[in-house]
Amino acid sequence: MRRRQYDEDDVRVRPGRGSRPRTRRRPAHEDAVQGFVVAVDRGRYTCLVRGAGRRDPDVTVTAMKARELGRKGIVVGDRVSLVGDVSGRPDTLARIVRVEPRTSILRRSADDVDEVERPIVANADQLVIVTALADPPPRPRMIDRMLVAAFDAEIDALLCLTKADLADPGELVALYAPLGVPHVVTRKGGPLDELRALLADRVSVLVGHSGVGKSTLVNALVPNAGRAVSHVNPVTGRGRHTSSSAIALELPEGGWIIDTPGVRSFGLAHVSVETVLAGFPDLIEGTVHCPKGCTHLGAECALDEWVRAGHALPARLESLRRLLASREGALEPDENGPMG
Structure with missing residues (x-):
């Protein structure tokens, strides 16, 4: 007797419990x-x-x-x-x-070797980099990272310098003047008319270290915001986190500000080297003289001569190289480095 030949028609598959037919059709949600x-x-x-x-x-x-x-x-x-x-x-x-489709997305990674990007805010028009002139001291390397993040997100950058009653802003303003980054200077109890004008009718995200005065600014700009204000540790020079998550607040004169938790690191592992270089517009032109495959970290790099010729400040080249080295894992991230 010949053995019966089975095929797929002889197999009956029972669906698992709770399963239901899948469909690619999704509800239109026209009443949304x-x-x-x-x-x-x-x-x-x-x-x-x-x-x-x-x-x-x-x-x-x-x-x-x-x-x-x-x-x-x-x-x-x-x-x-x-x-x-x-x-x-x-x-x-x-x-x-x-x-809805986003017009922009501001992102960061945990550090410079963790390529998992962490979206912070969507649809912002402007990144307001809040930095204190003293208590805690300004940290240009962190500012440089945020400028790269703004370039990557294709949004405008604004440098907001707080606590001008404690230190003169001249040195920091001079450092970023060649980049053409707009800036505004504030002091304790001082008027905020210039800042209000730059924020009006825009969606602006405020980012900065803990203790630089973000919450104080927010409370002054939006009187009913009620954001907790942190104090700087006199030993470490760092502020205490008072905000645990981002929050959007509507400005009385129109527009939005998005307050974010204070950050102590701003990883850029998800950003390409080309974008990092583009975030240093005072240096990128000098890279055209670099040899092919230049990492901009070695002696063959043409950026040293570019700086010696006076086209950029040495501190800017040092900041770029520390950032690139950190991405390679050859250097611990040093976003917290103060001026001087």
Whole structure:
């Protein structure tokens, strides 16, 4: 007797428990309302939904991410579509079903060898680099890193120098004057009219070390913000973290500021070497004379002659090389290096 030949038609596959047919069709969510993410906290997203008319008040809605978004991250500044209960009443929860295309994304990595990028803020127009002139002292190498991050995100940079009542801003202003980076100087209790004008009608993200005065600025710009103010440790010269997450606040005169937690490192492992060099516009022109494959770390690099010729300051070349060496793992990150 011939043995029976089996094929796939003889096999019956039983679906597992709880399984259901998959489909590529997704609901259109035509009734979704538009929201703006102003805060993120442990998987819950606080979104601002504008009123439909002048008499309709804005509503603050708490939402969670819909499963259909998968691993797509959502950060402060994202513009999203919401469904479900968008009344904003206590103990209600909406769902974010769509994230609109971003105009920009500001990112950093944990350090210079960790290539996992961490989005900070979406859709910002301007990066405000807040640095104190004293207590704690300014750290140009951190400023340089943030300028590279702004270039990578394709957003404008603004240097905000605080505590001018404690130190003269002239040295730091002179260091960045060749780059054409705009700056504003503030002092304790002083007017903020110039800063307000530069922030008006824009989405600006404030980034800086702990203790440089970010929260003080935010409280002055948005009177009801209520941001906690940190104090600088007299021994370490570092501030204490007072903000644990980013938050977007609407300015009375129009526009938004996004306050971020104080940072002690700003990794750029996710940024290409070409972009890093482009973030040093006073040096990049000198690299055209470098030999092919130049790492800009060795004696063959033409940037030394570029600096000797007076086209850039030595401190800028040192900052670039420390950054590049840190990316290669040949040097510990030194974002905290003060001036001098």
